[in-house]
Amino acid sequence: MLEDITLKFExxxxxxxxxxxxxxxxxxxxxxxxxxxxxxxxxxxxxxxxFIDSVKEKxxxxxxxASVTPGQLITKxxxxxxxxxxxxxxxxxxxxxxxxxxxxxxxxQGSGKTTFSGKLARYLKEKNRKVLLAAADIYRPAxxxxxxxxxxxxDVPVFSIDGSKDAVKIAEESIKFAKESSLNTVIIDTAGxxxxxxxxxxxxxxxxxxxxxxxxxxxxxxxTGQDAVNSAKAFNDVVNFDGVVLTKLDGDSRGGAALSIKxxxxxxxxxxxMGEKLDSIEIFHPDRLASRIIGRGDVISLVExxxxxxxxxxxxxxxxxxxxxxxxxxxxxKQIKMIKxxxxxxxxxxxIPGVSSAMKNADVDDKQLVKxxxxxxxxxxxxxxxxxxxxxxxxxxxxxxxGNSIQEVNRLIKQYGEMQKxxxxxxxxxxxxxxxxxxNMKFN
Numbered sequence: 010m011l012e013d014i015t016l017k018f019e020x021x022x023x024x025x026x027x028x029x030x031x032x033x034x035x036x037x038x039x040x041x042x043x044x045x046x047x048x049x050x051x052x053x054x055x056x057x058x059x060f061i062d063s064v065k066e067k068x069x070x071x072x073x074x075a076s077v078t079p080g081q082l083i084t085k086x087x088x089x090x091x092x093x094x095x096x097x098x099x100x101x102x103x104x105x106x107x108x109x110x111x112x113x114x115x116x117x118q119g120s121g122k123t124t125f126s127g128k129l130a131r132y133l134k135e136k137n138r139k140v141l142l143a144a145a146d147i148y149r150p151a152x153x154x155x156x157x158x159x160x161x162x163x164d165v166p167v168f169s170i171d172g173s174k175d176a177v178k179i180a181e182e183s184i185k186f187a188k189e190s191s192l193n194t195v196i197i198d199t200a201g202x203x204x205x206x207x208x209x210x211x212x213x214x215x216x217x218x219x220x221x222x223x224x225x226x227x228x229x230x231x232x233t234g235q236d237a238v239n240s241a242k243a244f245n246d247v248v249n250f251d252g253v254v255l256t257k258l259d260g261d262s263r264g265g266a267a268l269s270i271k272x273x274x275x276x277x278x279x280x281x282x283m284g285e286k287l288d289s290i291e292i293f294h295p296d297r298l299a300s301r302i303i304g305r306g307d308v309i310s311l312v313e314x315x316x317x318x319x320x321x322x323x324x325x326x327x328x329x330x331x332x333x334x335x336x337x338x339x340x341x342x343k344q345i346k347m348i349k350x351x352x353x354x355x356x357x358x359x360x361i362p363g364v365s366s367a368m369k370n371a372d373v374d375d376k377q378l379v380k381x382x383x384x385x386x387x388x389x390x391x392x393x394x395x396x397x398x399x400x401x402x403x404x405x406x407x408x409x410x411x412g413n414s415i416q417e418v419n420r421l422i423k424q425y426g427e428m429q430k431x432x433x434x435x436x437x438x439x440x441x442x443x444x445x446x447x448x449n450m451k452f453n
Contacts (some may be wrong), residue, residue, distance in 0.1 A: 011263070015301060015302055015303075015304055018302055021039055021046055022039065022304075033069060049263070050263040050268065051269075056269045063090055064086050064087055067090075088303055088305070095267060095299065096277045096278060099295070100277035109187045109193050109195050110193060111222040112222065112223065113213075114199060114226055115199055115213050115226070115248060117229070118200075118201035118203050119201070122146075124256075130163060130165045139192045140192065141196070142167045143198065144156045145183075145198060152200075168182070168183040176200065180216045184220055197216070226250065226254050226280075227241055227254065229241055231258045233266065234265035253279065254282065258282065277293075345382050380413060383411040383412065384418055396426075404419065404422070
C-alpha cells in the first residue's frame with residue numbers, strides 16, 4: 010500500500026537529514042524533490058503546489074527552533090501537512106438519532122460500491138446496528154444477485170423488488186420495509202456508469218430527494234488517481250455527498266487520490282477498503298496514513314488489528330505459556346491462524362516503522378504461512394505437544410502428508426527450537442516483568 014510514494018519520501022527526506030542547520034538552500038532542495046514525488050504520485054498540481062508552499066513557509070518561519078535538526082523539522086512539518094491535507098482527524102459516520110439511518114452509496118461502475126456495501130453492513134452489524142441492504146442497482150447484470158450473496162454471507166437481509174426497473178421505488182420501499190421490520194440502518198446500493206452522465210445523476214438526485222439519506226458516501230477506486238478526484242468533484246456538484254470511501258487502497262502504490270481528494274472536493278475520507286474479504290474495511294485516520302507515507306509505520310493500527318483477534322482469556326493463556334516455556338506447535342498453529350485473519354504479511358509489516366525501505370526487494374510471501382500451517386496440521390496431537398519425539402521417520406511422514414520436503418520440515422522444527430531457547434529468557438520473574446511492562450504500554 011502506497012509503497013512507491015513512501016520509498017520516495019524516505020529518499021527525499023534523507024537529503025536533509027544530518028545537515029547542521031536549516032537554510033533556504035537545503036530545505037529548497039528537499040522540497041523540490043518532494044514536489045516531484047507528489048506529482049509522480051498523481052497528486053493534483055494545485056494541491057502539490059499549495060502543500061510545498063505551506064511546508065516551506067513553516068520551515069523558514071517563526072516555528073523554527075534552534076534545538077531541532079533540519080531532518081527532524083522537515084519530517085515533522087511534512088507529517089503535519091500531510092495529515093491536514095487528508096482531513097486532520099477521523100470523521101465518524103453520521104447516525105440518525107430518530108428513525109432509521111439511511112446510507113446512500115454512489116459512484117462509478119467498477120469502483121466497488123456493491124462489495125463495499127456488504128463490508129459496511131458487516132462492520133455496522135458488529136457495532137450492534139440492525140442492517141438492511143437495498144438492491145437499487147437495476148442496470149448492471151447480476152448486481153442484485155451479488156448483493157444477495159453478500160447479504161447471505163454476513164447474515165444481513167437484502168431488499169429487492171423482482172422485475173422492477175424503478176430504482177427510486179426500490180429505495181423508498183426499502184425504508185418502509187426497514188421500519189416495519191425494526192431495522193435501524195439501511196444501506197442503498199445504487200447503479201454506476203463507466204462515466205459520469207446525466208441519466209445517472211438524475212436518478213441519484215431523485216433517490217436522494219425521496220429517501221432523504223442520513224449519509225451519502227461516494228465510493229471510488231483509489232488506483233485511478235486524478236480520475237478518482239475528477240469524478241468525485243462531478244458527483245459532489247450534483248448530490249453534495251458527505252464522505253468518500255477509497256477502495257483498493259492495498260493495490261495503490263502512488264496515493265494520488267488519497268492525498269488530493271479531500272482538498273479538491275472538501276469532503277472527508279471516511280473509510281478505506283483493502284482486499285476482497287468482507288472484513289477488509291477500516292475507518293480512515295489521516296494521521297496514521299501520513300505516518301506510513303513518511304516511512305514511520307502505523308503501530309496503532311497494527312496493535313488494534315492484533316487486539317481484534319485476541320480475547321483477554323487467550324492473551325492470558327498465551328502469556329502463561331510463554332512464561333513457563335510451554336508454547337508448543339498447537340499454540341503456534343493458533344497464532345498463524347490469527348495472523349492470517351489480520352491481513353497479508355506485507356501489509357502488516359508495512360505498519361512497522363522503518364520496514365518499508367527494507368522490504369523493497371523482500372519476498373514476503375503469505376504462502377509461507379500456509380506451508381507452515383500444513384506441516385503442523387500433518388503432525389499428530391502428541392507430536393504437536395511434544396516436539397522432542399519428532400524423529401527421522403516421523404519427519405518423513407509429516408513431509409509426505411503436508412506435501413513439503415523433509416528439508417522444509419526440518420527447517421520449521423529447527424526454527425521452533427530456536428524460538429524455545431529465546432522463550433527461556435522470558436521465563437521466571439525477569440520475563441514476567443518484561444511482559445507486564447509491554448502489556449501496560451499506552452498507545453496514544
